[in-house]
Structure formats: structure tokens, C-alpha cells
Amino acid sequence: MAKVGGNTQSCGRGGRQRVSTHLDLEHVALELFTERGYEATTVDELARAAGVSRRTFFRYFPSKNDIAWGAFDRELERLRCWLRECGPGLAAMDAVRQAVVACNRLDADEIPWHRKRMALILRVPALQAHSTLRYVQWRQVIADFVAPRLGHPADSLVPQSIAYATLGVAVAAHEQWLAAEHADLPQLLDFALRELASGFTLPSLTGVRGA
Amino acid sequence: MAKVGGNTQSCGRGGRQRVSTHLDLEHVALELFTERGYEATTVDELARAAGVSRRTFFRYFPSKNDIAWGAFDRELERLRCWLRECGPGLAAMDAVRQAVVACNRLDADEIPWHRKRMALILRVPALQAHSTLRYVQWRQVIADFVAPRLGHPADSLVPQSIAYATLGVAVAAHEQWLAAEHADLPQLLDFALRELASGFTLPSLTGVRGA
DNA sequence: TTCCAATCGGCACCGGGTGTCATTAGCTTC
DNA sequence: GAAGCTAATGACACCCGGTGCCGATTGGAA
Incomplete structure (x- = not known):
């Protein structure tokens, strides 16, 4: 049994050592x-x-x-921090996009673990279902950020819609990333969130239908 | 035991009668x-x-x-039908919005039941989690509709993002409807989905901050 | 050394969900 | 009306995730 680092007793004095981490x-x-x-x-x-x-x-x-959720709370805190410290000049949807993208830049050595983790969360039905309960907090971070900028309560329709939509798009991007062997997650997120911020009104094939 | 209507044996001949519905x-x-x-x-x-x-x-x-999901399959089919039969002149996001709104117009006498149903689905954690698994099909309907209009496969990033985002916004609208005693569900959906289609770039308080 | 505090392990128990099988009830056919 | 097919039912045993409880273990502090 290797010596485990960071096995700090949470608080107080006395008590038995944890046998595992x-x-x-x-x-x-x-x-x-x-x-x-x-x-x-x-x-x-x-x-x-x-x-x-x-x-x-x-x-x-x-x-x-x-x-499978590992240090999700820490991820949440990162997102919260990023948004708290972004300048007020940035438009709400831009800030959200940049924050989500930034918080999903992974070190190369973390990627395999993250893929395993996400493969479980996104593909195992039980975990897929359970994720909803963890995403509540994630959405709350988004809603809490955009609400004051919009002058609405965080639990009102528009902030909640933005939070739900952003989460949805982020999940979709993660799915694409997972499905493609060497996809770039930040890039996928950036693209998809730009689409969201433009209302998905892509000029590509509006009424063309022939191309 | 009252006579139960519509208790049609699903198929074939013979066999015991169902004792309940x-x-x-x-x-x-x-x-x-x-x-x-x-x-x-x-x-x-x-x-x-x-x-x-x-x-x-x-x-x-x-x-x-x-x-709690009742005739969800039938709801799905209604949505699918509406989208299948809408004219090709309608922009994708407009069609989606109108379809979702139309499929959520309820008869007055259905409303109390639907409120009960949705209160369970949206507020009981176990059901909230489980809903994810049922929403998969709902998203598929949306993605299958928008994909050909965009010239992308239904399982690619943009259609999936639209499906996820639309679902999210619809859920947010349902939550608002549930929270307010006499709210109008179609109206909430219409408003929120318009916001989505405009990329949430509301002109309201962009940099004004004073009002 | 004594005491305290936190962890650990074992046990019993609950509730959701499934496989199996004999039983029951209807409809059809002879 | 009896035989036979079919499908639904109910009872039983089981698995698994999750919790409450309690005594046992392990360390640090007094």
C-alpha cells in the first residue's frame, strides 16, 4: 500500500486514520x-x-x-471564479462561452481520465440520469452570473433558459468530443456556444435547399 | 369494479383479460x-x-x-407530426418553436393533471433524474427535424445542440409555469423559445445598467 | 496511561427490480 | 360442453443499492 499523499484529516484532533483515499x-x-x-x-x-x-x-x-464525478465541485468553483472575475464589458453570452471554454482546457495527461469519466457519465443510462442532479449546481452558476447583468432574478425565465440552453449545448459538445477520437473539446464548445449565441440562425442553407 | 373502457387486448386471440388498466x-x-x-x-x-x-x-x-409519464409517447408523436407537416418555408427555429408551443396547448380540464404530473417530474429528484432518459427521444425528434434543413447528420454537433438547447428552454418554461399559479404555458414557451432563437441577445439592458 | 474522537466493519433491514413457474381465465375449436 | 391454446396473474426467491445501528479499532491529546 503506497503512501497516499494529501490524506489530511479534515478537522479537529484525534480519531482514527482513514484507511483509504x-x-x-x-x-x-x-x-x-x-x-x-x-x-x-x-x-x-x-x-x-x-x-x-x-x-x-x-x-x-x-x-x-x-x-464518476471526481472533483466536480472544484470544476464548479473554477467556473464561478472565472465568471466572477471577467470584466463587465464582456457581453453575457460571450462571457459564458469563454468561461465554459476556458474551464474545459485540459492538460494532455488528464484527457484519458476525463474521457473515461465522460464516457461513463454520458453513456451509462443510470449515470446519464443521475447527471441531471449534479448539473443543477452548474446551471445555478450560469444563472447567477447572467441574472444581474439582465436585471432579472436568477430563478426567472430568461436566466434559467440561458443556463439550461448553455448546459445542453455544452453536453452536446462533450458528446461530439467523446465520439471523435482526437477531437478538440474547447474548440467544439466554442463553436457550439457561438451558434447558441447567434440563435442557431446559420446563414448556411436558409431556404437554399439545393446545395 | 367499474367497467373499464378501452381495455382492448392488444393483439391476437385468446388469453386472460387484463385485470386493470x-x-x-x-x-x-x-x-x-x-x-x-x-x-x-x-x-x-x-x-x-x-x-x-x-x-x-x-x-x-x-x-x-x-x-408519471403517462402518454408521453403520444405527445412525442404529436410533435413529430406537427414538424413533419409544417411548410418548408418556415425557418427551422421558428418551426420548432411553433411546434413546441402548439403541442403544449392543453384543454382546461387536463391542466390540473398535467400540473400534478409535471410537479412530480420536475421536483422529485428521482424523477428529475429519470426524465433525462425519456427526453432522449424528444431531442431526437427535434434533431431529426432540423438536421436535413441544415444539411447535417442528425447526430452531429449543430442539430444536437439545437435539440439540447430547445429541450432545456422548454424545461425552464415548464418550471416557471409550475411555479406561478395561473401562468400560461404556451405563452411562456413562445417567449423563451424566441429568446433562444435570438441568441438571448436581448436589447433590454446591454450596458445600460441604470434602469 | 487514560480519554476522546473519528473511522471502520458487520449486521440487519428496506425498497426497487427481475426470473421463474404454477395458476387462472378467456376465446376458439371440435 | 369439453379440450386446448393463449395471455395475464400472483407468489416466491433473488439480486443490488442504500441506510441505521453498534461495537471494535486506531490514533492523537491531555
Whole structure:
């Protein structure tokens, strides 16, 4: 058992050392998932493979569905920061686009892991469904940003619509990225979000129909 | 036990009569859900309240989550029809907007049921999550419609983005409708989808900030 | 050393969902 | 009217995800 870094006891004094790490369990799980399939892998197997009891496993992750999400909270915070610190001169939709694009620039060595992660989230039905619950916070970040710029409450129609639409487009871009072996995620996001900001009124084939 | 109408044996000859109807079970379930809450109502209770065995219940509905969706397939077909029969002169986004709006005009007597249904789907986490899986088909209808008009495959980036964005905006509109007691759903949808088609570039407060 | 605090493991339990199989009920045919 | 086909039903056993509970373990602090 290698020495695990960053295994800081969260708070306070005393108490037993954790026998494993969030990240350890996550990696073991992702291996098994991609190897045997998500549904075919039971939590018992996950726990046993990680050398932890089933009960303990559920103390690290609230549910099997949450395993694939890794440091999503940190991603959220990045997005929130980017938007908080962008200049007020930037139009709302431009800011949103640039923020989403910027937060999806990955280091080359992270890409394989991120592909695995997203392949699970986007393609396994149970995780696809569960994602909705995590995306709520993501949308909230967008809505909270655009709402004051528009002079509307964050829970009103337009900010919510923007948040939903942006999320949808981002997911679509991720799907394309995942489907193409060497696609460039930021580029796909940038393109798709520009389309969104133009209302999808592409000049390409409006009424031409012949080309 | 009242005589149930429309209890047509699906196909073929012979065989035992169904003891209940899809619609019967659905109504019983919706009552119990809104009365005791979704999570607090077990399938056993549902089955017993409907006078059916638990096992039989799962022959009517693939899962507890699917109960609230009623005649969703028929709704899908309506949408598909509307889009199929709209003139080619209509711009893609306009057609989509009009189709969605038209398919959400409800008879006054359907509204209370639809509110119950949507309150479950949009507010109960388990159903909120599950909805993602049903929306796949809805998005497919949109993507299949816009794709040929744009000269792209239906599974490519722009059609998928439009489908995702449209769905998102429609859901946002439904949430607003649900939150306001006497809101007009078609009107909300029309407004929000116009915003989408304009890229959310509302002239309202672009840099004004004072009003 | 003693005490405290947090984690861990095991157990029982609940609820959703499925496979299997015998039973029941209707319709058709003889 | 009886035999036979067909389809729906109900009961049972099972799997799996998730939770509450409690005693046992492990460390640091007093």
C-alpha cells in the first residue's frame, strides 16, 4: 500500500486514520467500470477490490452514481471564479462561452481520465440520469452570473433558459468530443456556444435547399 | 369494479383479460404520490391500492419512475407530426418553436393533471433524474427535424445542440409555469423559445445598467 | 496511561427490480 | 360442453443499492 499523499484529516484532533483515499477508491472503481461495465460491477466488488468494507465505501461516496464525478465541485468553483472575475464589458453570452471554454482546457495527461469519466457519465443510462442532479449546481452558476447583468432574478425565465440552453449545448459538445477520437473539446464548445449565441440562425442553407 | 373502457387486448386471440388498466394504475399512483409523497410511497402500497400484485404492477410499468409519464409517447408523436407537416418555408427555429408551443396547448380540464404530473417530474429528484432518459427521444425528434434543413447528420454537433438547447428552454418554461399559479404555458414557451432563437441577445439592458 | 474522537466493519433491514413457474381465465375449436 | 391454446396473474426467491445501528479499532491529546 503506497503512501497516499494529501490524506489530511479534515478537522479537529484525534480519531482514527482513514484507511483509504477518495481518489484511490475512485481510480479502482473507474478501472473496474471500464473493464467490466458499470452495471455489471457491484458495490461489493468495488469495496473488496479497494480493500474496504461495503459500509465504508458508502462513507466515501454517497452513491455508486457519484463515483464518476471526481472533483466536480472544484470544476464548479473554477467556473464561478472565472465568471466572477471577467470584466463587465464582456457581453453575457460571450462571457459564458469563454468561461465554459476556458474551464474545459485540459492538460494532455488528464484527457484519458476525463474521457473515461465522460464516457461513463454520458453513456451509462443510470449515470446519464443521475447527471441531471449534479448539473443543477452548474446551471445555478450560469444563472447567477447572467441574472444581474439582465436585471432579472436568477430563478426567472430568461436566466434559467440561458443556463439550461448553455448546459445542453455544452453536453452536446462533450458528446461530439467523446465520439471523435482526437477531437478538440474547447474548440467544439466554442463553436457550439457561438451558434447558441447567434440563435442557431446559420446563414448556411436558409431556404437554399439545393446545395 | 367499474367497467373499464378501452381495455382492448392488444393483439391476437385468446388469453386472460387484463385485470386493470394502465390508466387506472396511473391515477391511483398519482393520487398516492401527491398525497403521501413520491419517496414515501412504496410500490407494494401502489399495487395493493390498485388491487394488483407487486409483480403485475411491474408488468404495467417498467419502473416506478415511469408512472408519471403517462402518454408521453403520444405527445412525442404529436410533435413529430406537427414538424413533419409544417411548410418548408418556415425557418427551422421558428418551426420548432411553433411546434413546441402548439403541442403544449392543453384543454382546461387536463391542466390540473398535467400540473400534478409535471410537479412530480420536475421536483422529485428521482424523477428529475429519470426524465433525462425519456427526453432522449424528444431531442431526437427535434434533431431529426432540423438536421436535413441544415444539411447535417442528425447526430452531429449543430442539430444536437439545437435539440439540447430547445429541450432545456422548454424545461425552464415548464418550471416557471409550475411555479406561478395561473401562468400560461404556451405563452411562456413562445417567449423563451424566441429568446433562444435570438441568441438571448436581448436589447433590454446591454450596458445600460441604470434602469 | 487514560480519554476522546473519528473511522471502520458487520449486521440487519428496506425498497426497487427481475426470473421463474404454477395458476387462472378467456376465446376458439371440435 | 369439453379440450386446448393463449395471455395475464400472483407468489416466491433473488439480486443490488442504500441506510441505521453498534461495537471494535486506531490514533492523537491531555
